[in-house]
Amino acid sequence: MSKRILMCGNEALAESAILAGCDAYFGYPITPQNEIPAYMSRRMPEEGRVFVQTESELAAINMVFGASATGKRAMTSSSSPGISLMQEGISYLAGAELPAVVVNVMRGGPGLGNIAPSQSDYFQATRGGGHGDYRTIVLGPASVQEMVDSMPLAFDLADQYRMPVMILADGILGQMMEPVVLGKKNGRELPAKNWALTGIKGRKQNIVRSLWLPEGALEKLNKKLLERYKQIEQNEVLCEQYETDDADIILVAYGFSARIVRSAASRAREEGIKAGWIRPITLWPFPAGQISKAADEFRIFLVVEMSNGQMLEDVRLAVNGKSPVLFHGRPGGGIPEVDEILEKIRQLTIRHKK
Amino acid sequence: MKTVFKRTPTLKNCPTHYCPGCGHGIAHRLVAETIDELDIRDHTIGIAPVGCAVLAYDYLDIDMVEVAHGRPPAVATGMKRTNPDKIIFSYQGDGDLASIGAAEILHAGHRGEQITVIFINNAVYGMTGGQMAPTTMLEQVTATTPKGRTAVEQGYPLQVSELLATLPGTIYIERCALSSVANVRRTKKAIRHAFELQVEGAEGLSLVEVLSPCPTYWRMSPAKAMEWIDSNMTKVFPLGRLKG
Numbered sequence: 001m002s003k004r005i006l007m008c009g010n011e012a013l014a015e016s017a018i019l020a021g022c023d024a025y026f027g028y029p030i031t032p033q034n035e036i037p038a039y040m041s042r043r044m045p046e047e048g049r050v051f052v053q054t055e056s057e058l059a060a061i062n063m064v065f066g067a068s069a070t071g072k073r074a075m076t077s078s079s080s081p082g083i084s085l086m087q088e089g090i091s092y093l094a095g096a097e098l099p100a101v102v103v104n105v106m107r108g109g110p111g112l113g114n115i116a117p118s119q120s121d122y123f124q125a126t127r128g129g130g131h132g133d134y135r136t137i138v139l140g141p142a143s144v145q146e147m148v149d150s151m152p153l154a155f156d157l158a159d160q161y162r163m164p165v166m167i168l169a170d171g172i173l174g175q176m177m178e179p180v181v182l183g184k185k186n187g188r189e190l191p192a193k194n195w196a197l198t199g200i201k202g203r204k205q206n207i208v209r210s211l212w213l214p215e216g217a218l219e220k221l222n223k224k225l226l227e228r229y230k231q232i233e234q235n236e237v238l239c240e241q242y243e244t245d246d247a248d249i250i251l252v253a254y255g256f257s258a259r260i261v262r263s264a265a266s267r268a269r270e271e272g273i274k275a276g277w278i279r280p281i282t283l284w285p286f287p288a289g290q291i292s293k294a295a296d297e298f299r300i301f302l303v304v305e306m307s308n309g310q311m312l313e314d315v316r317l318a319v320n321g322k323s324p325v326l327f328h329g330r331p332g333g334g335i336p337e338v339d340e341i342l343e344k345i346r347q348l349t350i351r352h353k354k
Numbered sequence: 355m356k357t358v359f360k361r362t363p364t365l366k367n368c369p370t371h372y373c374p375g376c377g378h379g380i381a382h383r384l385v386a387e388t389i390d391e392l393d394i395r396d397h398t399i400g401i402a403p404v405g406c407a408v409l410a411y412d413y414l415d416i417d418m419v420e421v422a423h424g425r426p427p428a429v430a431t432g433m434k435r436t437n438p439d440k441i442i443f444s445y446q447g448d449g450d451l452a453s454i455g456a457a458e459i460l461h462a463g464h465r466g467e468q469i470t471v472i473f474i475n476n477a478v479y480g481m482t483g484g485q486m487a488p489t490t491m492l493e494q495v496t497a498t499t500p501k502g503r504t505a506v507e508q509g510y511p512l513q514v515s516e517l518l519a520t521l522p523g524t525i526y527i528e529r530c531a532l533s534s535v536a537n538v539r540r541t542k543k544a545i546r547h548a549f550e551l552q553v554e555g556a557e558g559l560s561l562v563e564v565l566s567p568c569p570t571y572w573r574m575s576p577a578k579a580m581e582w583i584d585s586n587m588t589k590v591f592p593l594g595r596l597k598g
Contacts, residue, residue: 050436065425066401208418
């Protein structure tokens with residue numbers, strides 16, 4: 001099936017989740033992701049699967065927890081304030097080693113913020129978000145097609161590593177329409193879910209838990225998780241880079257910002273400025289290696305985000321002082337414009353021209 | 355010699371962490387007996403709360419999950435909706451169900467989820483050190499009501515079962531107590547009925563509230579605690595079938 005159809009990001013993502021074998025969707029209304037539950041409320045019953053509109057985001061993430069504990073593929077979606085409420089459940093999912101997919105179609109914050117697109121939940125998404133020593137895998141799609149492609153990957157990663165995976169989109173990606181190709185993909189070879197709660201028949205009791213009281217027991221779990229996270233950092237980094245080899249300035253951006261940056265970089269090239277860009281696709285694990293390598297030669301790094309500078313910190317950690325790292329951002333629903341980024345590129349490259 | 359009493363298979367052969375005179379041991383046994391009598395152990399999944407019963411899976415030999423405080427009805431919803439052939443029950447205390455999880459139980463009942471809820475009401479937070487619960491009695495002294503609960507400051511004891519009985523989505527609600535042999539037998543019957551309804555596929559939520567002694571934080575002897583259930587608790591939490 002390779003027919004291109006026009007769909008908005010939220011609906012395309014929802015259909016892709018169904019194709020990826022999502023057994024259950026649980027969600028609570030919040031803008032700008034309302035197309036996902038609306039779409040699921042119609043399509044999931046058609047497929048004989050589960051849709052529940054929940055009383056809160058707390059309930060939604062815990063229903064995901066319940067379905068996942070029985071071995072089913074379960075997901076929820078929300079937007080920033082709702083994702084904050086879900087952090088309790090995400091922490092429990094991490095502690096209980098349960099797979100789940102959580103979609104955050106970000107809006108401006110803090111607080112109720114606004115309903116405009118934003119990238120201000122990067123810290124929350126990539127630092128675990130809830131309490132305790134844990135990570136979530138975070139994917140940052142930049143197009144409607146990538147919204148589609150990230151769903152089967154997210155479910156596979158969640159099942160493979162037994163942990164929550166977050167798709168960090170934003171209001172633009174959720175709302176805008178683009179042509180997409182939907183199709184069933186061959187997934188990864190995944191381990192059997194012999195830990196799932198299916199009833200004790202023919203085997204010993206299975207327990208899904210996150211409480212480890214005896215001395216040293218929790219530390220053991222934490223270390224096991226750490227080993228898993230190291231493996232993920234080694235094997236699952238995704239990033240795209242373009243014209244970085246000869247670049248004097250490298251722009252770093254993810255999600256929708258990366259598309260604006262791409263235009264700004266190509267216009268800079270037209271003006272004779274050697275600009276390239278790096279786009280992290282996995283936000284955790286972060287492509288620190290790729291960025292560090294690019295920083296081995298002296299270059300200017302310009303991070304562009306729809307926030308006051310969050311991924312900026314990861315870029316600085318990766319560059320580790322080898323090259324200057326600057327920032328251009330628009331928080332609170334502001335969207336960086338190609339012209340303002342281009343102007344920044346010009347200023348920076350004039351000053352630092354070799 | 356004829357065996358007149360033995361451990362029911364679903365109850366593990368191990369000591370519990372519960373205090374002397376605590377009601378959880380009896381309630382666990384009644385749940386375990388029910389599971390064995392109905393022969394549903396192979397396809398039953400239990401949900402342990404946050405609270406004294408958090409380690410219920412150490413005592414009940416079935417598939418079990420331990421979840422966030424107050425969220426068992428949401429977790430049960432996720433399980434039952436995706437596994438309609440399984441028997442799903444939650445076992446929750448008063449802090450878990452009546453306080454932090456009030457929204458989850460209300461809406462699981464409201465949606466008519468086909469689950470069974472065992473609600474242990476001992477009028478106090480046990481695990482954290484005897485603080486006031488929504489179900490704490492007026493004048494009851496707790497770690498956080500040193501002068502006793504007053505209606506003006508802390509409100510009246512919350513009658514969750516009465517609230518839930520008003521919902522069309524609940525099909526069976528009964529309040530029982532562990533205060534005497536006769537009451538334990540009634541509790542068993544109620545728990546069994548609540549599970550039977552789910553086994554039969556009855557459409558809605560069933561809940562058994564169990565008034566249970568906490569001698570440690572009531573600061574009473576186990577015998578006195580049993581008496582206190584009958585003499586005090588049942589005045590605010592009258593026993594009997596509220597629905598179904």
